[in-house]
Amino acid sequence: MIPRLKELYYKEIQASLKEKLGFKNTFMSPKxxxxxxxxxxxxxxxxxxxxxxxxxxxxxxxxxxxxxxKFKKSVANFKTRKGTNAGLKVTLRGNKMYExxxxxxxIALPRxxxxxxxxxxGFDKFGNYTFGIKEHIIFPExxxxxxxxxxxxxxxxxxxxxxxxxxxxxLNKLNFPFKKKGDN
Numbered sequence: 001m002i003p004r005l006k007e008l009y010y011k012e013i014q015a016s017l018k019e020k021l022g023f024k025n026t027f028m029s030p031k032x033x034x035x036x037x038x039x040x041x042x043x044x045x046x047x048x049x050x051x052x053x054x055x056x057x058x059x060x061x062x063x064x065x066x067x068x069x070k071f072k073k074s075v076a077n078f079k080t081r082k083g084t085n086a087g088l089k090v091t092l093r094g095n096k097m098y099e100x101x102x103x104x105x106x107i108a109l110p111r112x113x114x115x116x117x118x119x120x121x122g123f124d125k126f127g128n129y130t131f132g133i134k135e136h137i138i139f140p141e142x143x144x145x146x147x148x149x150x151x152x153x154x155x156x157x158x159x160x161x162x163x164x165x166x167x168x169x170x171l172n173k174l175n176f177p178f179k180k181k182g183d184n
Contacts, residue, residue, distance in 0.1 A: 003098040005174065013173045021166060030127070030161035030170045035092045035100055037062055038069075038154040039136065045085030054088055054151065060141040062090040062100060103139070104155070105175050111138040117179035120168060127161035129171060130154065 009031070017029035039058055044050045051068065058066045066088040074082045092100050109115060112135070122131045133153045137144055161167040172178065 003095050003102060005102040006095065006098040009098075009174075013170070017166075017170060017173065020169065030159050030166045032097060032101070032170075033093070033158045033160050035097045036089060036156040036158070037066075037092070037100075038087060038089045038156070039066075039151055040087040040154075041085060041151075042087075043079060044149070045087065050148065051085055051088075053146070053148065057136065057142050057147075058088050058090060061136070061139040062092060063096045064090060064092070066090045101157070101174065105177070107140060108133075108138045109177060111140075115177075117177045120178045123164040123167055125164075127164055127167035128156060128158050129167060130156045 014026055014029050014031070017023075018026050021029065023029055037058070039054060041051065041054060044054075055066055055068070067090070069086045069089055070083055071080045071086045072082065074080060080086070109118075112133070118131055122129050124130070131154075133155065135150050136142060136153050137147060137150055157171070159167045159170060161170065168178075
């Protein structure tokens, strides 16, 4: 079954982006390539139980098993050792990516306390958008009773766009809740 957001993109959003951005071809319009969800564990990466519970939670909210990332260097100030667990990461593509973004925008982000919108400053020079979430419990798939500690996540949305403005236009069409210029 085709995800709702993917169907909407190919039927309506792609054509409207072509018109608005003045492209000659429909396939020149920006599209989502992948979503990378990252959760750092810090000092808790040494505890196997915590890593396992975080792995289960992230697997539920992403729809696939995460990869355990390792530290590449030892840094004494951060109390890290080379080769120990640093965090978890999931790369989503295809239908799972569209389903995740649909749940993120329509279910998870509105559940954040005192949410005023996402910053439009999170774009890099290639048009990719990165933002952080302070609580991973905003996703309904995560069981609130089993959580030992609330953890943050970084979400990077990789977009095939020429610049930031085209990426912003795509995310606006996908109903991302960005702050307005006059808001505090």
